[in-house]
Amino acid sequence: MAEHRPPGRLPQGDLGRRIEQRRRELGLTVEELAFRAAMAPAYIEHLEKHSTAAPEAGTLLRLAGALRTSATELGGGHVDLPSGLGQAARTPRFSELGEEECRRLLSTHGVGRIAVSTDGAPVVVPVNYSVIDDAIVFRTQTGTVSLQGLDREVAFEVDRLDDALSQGWSVVVHGTAEQVTDPDAVRRLAERAYSAPWAGGERDVWVRIGMSALTGRRIDTW
Template sequence: MTERASSHAAEGSPKGDLGRRITQRRTELGLSRQETAAQAGMSPAYLQYLEERPPADPGAGTLLRLAGALKTTVWHLTGGDTELPPGLGRAARTPRFRELTEAECRSLLSTHGVGRLAVPADSGPVVVPVNYSVVDGGIVFRTEPGTVPAQADGQRVAFETDRIDEAFSEGWSVLVRGPATTVTDPDEVARLAEQVYSTPWAGGRRDLWLRIEPVAVTGRRITVA
């Protein structure tokens, strides 16, 4: 098995659920395959095998070492939490809560991701997830006419994104508030279509662009003291 994995010198595309989760997590942490393998006590060739071969079925000890190296849980690596909401773990014994600066919040928003859009409606606020990007400091996303996200046009809305680390009972959240408007200029629409990272996960034809202009940007972080 190790010899077969060693025949691939370059990092290939991850295949299979386990391989994708390992690769995604170490990419989040900024770890190379060599660094991850060293921390997990295995050869880079074997880690490559786990990432690139769908039939790979490592034992419990290997998964525990990998989870430790990647600062996550075996449950997460094996997809056991896919259908469950985040935050099921216990709170830390000595949590530390602090407000984030606006600069920290904007850094955490990064360039793209998935967040939750809160839109006012006659029956009360409605919250829906959207794929977003950050362009020129504003939150942009695309949808289709008649949808809940499309109702944000001309409204003062809230947008929230967050990250939870189940293994360490840590996390952060960022809240953006401001007016949302439809992007109508053809040149601007073309520029967004070229610059935005990804298409909506929901698929389908979604050519209506909206932009949230941040008026207030706040955030908070929980760490373990």
């Protein structure tokens, strides 16, 4: 994926990236995070922007608490492990999501999983997607598994899990997968898509999944 960085932005290390990402997920400004963690805003900016920053263990714990996550998550300790390692919360609450909330959670882009029926067996593969003109769109290449779902009903799932709080959500889209071939439509998708595919390579086949049905669920705590 091509990285989008504002002009003049310094390169970041893993810790800085995770602090900034988690802060943005919670909708916090640098100043708000600094207040929560009882730190100077300039220090938060320093951590986010400098790859050599190495806060003490106590500082990292305070940051993790302010960001409602764990020090291990901020440090990338679970990067090669599946989500959902935490224990169930003491007072979990399960709820169904309405269509409007599902659309909000899908947002404008992310990584999701397309489920298709192949000749051998059902297959699920991840793709990074964008939401354009009320449809899921992604780019792939000839011969990939995801193209076996063309002109069929497929499912597309997006989720987010918070291991530190043992909560999360999942949204499932049902619709027909169609290849986009019109040159003008392809150009518009290329202009509006968030980024190039993470997998790299020549991926010039555009697939569109209309949202004929949306369902979602959330687990949080009382």
